[in-house]
Amino acid sequence: MAGKRGEPRVFFPWEKRGGVRSFFQGGRARLVLLVVAVVAGFLFLRRREIHASETRSTRAEISLAIEAVTAWRADHDRSCPASLADLVSGGYLRRLPRDAWGRTLRVTCPGRRDPAGFDVSSDGPDGVPGGLDGVQ
Numbered sequence: 001m002a003g004k005r006g007e008p009r010v011f012f013p014w015e016k017r018g019g020v021r022s023f024f025q026g027g028r029a030r031l032v033l034l035v036v037a038v039v040a041g042f043l044f045l046r047r048r049e050i051h052a053s054e055t056r057s058t059r060a061e062i063s064l065a066i067e068a069v070t071a072w073r074a075d076h077d078r079s080c081p082a083s084l085a086d087l088v089s090g091g092y093l094r095r096l097p098r099d100a101w102g103r104t105l106r107v108t109c110p111g112r113r114d115p116a117g118f119d120v121s122s123d124g125p126d127g128v129p130g131g132l133d134g135v136q
Contacts, residue, residue, distance in 0.1 A: 051125075054100035058122045058135045061097045065105050065120045068092040073118075080109030080118055099135065101125050 068087045073080065084107060087093045097105045099122035106129070111119035113136075122135040 054125070055135055058099040058101075061099060062105060062120050062122065062135065064093070065097045065107070069107060069118055069120065081107065083107070099123070101127065103127060 065084065065087075069081065069092075071092055072087060072090065081087055081090075084093070084096050084104060088096055099105060101122075101124070103123055106121050106123070107118060108121070109118040111117050113119055119136065123129050124135055
């Protein structure tokens with residue numbers, strides 16, 4: 001008969017009643033925390049890299065738009081185009097330049113940074129004009 005004094009009893013893992021303390025006594029807790037930390041670190045780095053790649057893509061579109069506006073100004077006595085659609089219809093661009101978040105770029109003439117020139121910028125991920133996360 002199992003269970004009498006002095007006789008060994010066999011326990012299955014699910015029969016033990018150690019609770020939370022037994023979980024932390026073994027090496028399982030450290031392993032679980034390590035896995036959670038690695039996954040969280042991976043997700044953080046992935047999100048940061050996606051944002052950086054979107055910013056790089058937007059800056060590339062801005063540089064193309066700057067070249068097109070510069071060519072427009074050279075051909076039109078240093079006047080600015082009314083919109084980016086004028087650059088497309090004039091043959092300076094093939095399509096309207098858009099940022100990585102799907103919004104068209106902004107051309108400001110005269111520019112804030114260069115009063116004698118122009119600025120080309122993006123509103124950034126939040127889409128707020130002049131916001132803190134804009135790309136120039």
